[in-house]
Amino acid sequence: MYRLRAFRNSDPPHLAAIWRSQPAQRGILQPISPPLLEYAVFSKLNFERGGLIVATRDDVPVGFVHGGFGPTDDGLYLDTSLGVTQMLMVQGGSETEAPLADDLLRASEEYLRGRGATVLYAGGVNPLNSFYLGLYGGSEIPGVLQTDHILRNAAQRANYREIDRVLIMQCDLARVRPPVSRELRAIKRTTQLIEKIDPEPKTWWEACIWGSLQRDVFSLFDKTQNRTVATASFWDMQPLSTCWGMTAAGLFDLEVDAKFRRKGYASYLLGEAIRVLRRRGVTTIEAQTMATNEAARDFYLKFGFTEIDHGVVFRKESTH
Known part of the structure; x- marks a missing residue:
């Protein structure tokens, strides 16, 4: 008993x-x-x-x-x-x-x-x-x-x-090639990539979630609009990634201003973040999305992510 x-x-x-x-x-x-x-x-x-x-x-x-x-x-x-x-x-x-x-x-x-x-x-x-x-x-x-x-x-x-x-999805950074197009080159000319490491929690609940975990937030600042139009937030997936034998970054938030969606900003931002993370030795990016969110799933698949597990x-x- x-x-x-x-x-x-x-x-x-x-x-x-x-x-x-x-x-x-x-x-x-x-x-x-x-x-x-x-x-x-x-x-x-x-x-x-x-x-x-x-x-x-x-x-x-x-x-x-x-x-x-x-x-x-x-x-x-x-x-x-x-x-x-x-x-x-x-x-x-x-x-x-x-x-x-x-x-x-x-x-x-x-x-x-x-x-x-x-x-x-x-x-x-x-x-x-x-x-x-x-x-x-x-x-x-x-x-x-x-x-x-x-x-x-x-x-x-x-x-x-x-x-x-x-859906739990991973992207091998040794194989991924960020997309290149006239649209993305235009975005590069009008935006600036800004990185902020370990930003202060915005709320008590954010502090509860993240505690001492290291976050890395990449933002696109549009110089013509004089404001941030997209953000991609990652964290160092320790200690879980250690038992996988890899250095992994977890993408937990990808947001684009409503006026700038479906115009390539998410692809450009993620591609630039990948370039920075790859130079630092990150080998894998993991992201999750609801199975019912077909737009997010298709975006990750086109970028080179593959589904490896699900909850x-x-x-x-x-x-x-």
Whole structure:
């Protein structure tokens, strides 16, 4: 038999051991250590001890689940109406522990409902993405990885419904050749590339997400309009990319002013950012997009990205 209890300060070595016992998966960092969990989970501004629930047998942790919340629209506070089970692991990642996984998920739901959650998600996805970045998924938290059978199957048994899929795409910078055209040459003449490393977080929630992670933001400043018309934001995908044996940058935001879309600005900006990152030794860029966003998917494919994995976004309405 096992019992469930809230997180204790003595738990990190045991949780790391449970994590290390999982089957090998591309999107789950291995090996992991307590300091890495501290870096990506426990040290976060919005970490709550009650949301991390540990299952023990004979006082030894054998599984855990982590529930949390998203931000208010302005990013200044926690919005407890949106609850998410961020992570669920059992010792060995074995399907024979399905009853334990189900009980852990149920305990996470009870915690989230108790704090006021009316909508529940399984697997973090923007903006419910403040934990495990750098340890799970890739350039962003992609919901539940398709290979994460424990949480995926538990969510399905608990009647969560799949509302979307997240495509995980990578681009080998040794092979990519940024496009060249008359349109892009015209953009080069009228814009200036500006880079800002580690910009200050704009909101409390941005600080919760990024913490000490290094970001690199490239902007296109249009000299004729005297304003920024496009931005591309990357981060150094450590430590997850280390276990892939590559130096990877995660593209987590690509925005173009509405008046400048479909005119080549995104292609030009991404191409210029790639040139800079490649000179610094970055070998791979990873990006994610919703499967239903066909325009974004087609843009990445034309640029040389290939789909390497996917995650599933699960949701259900909370009932009391």
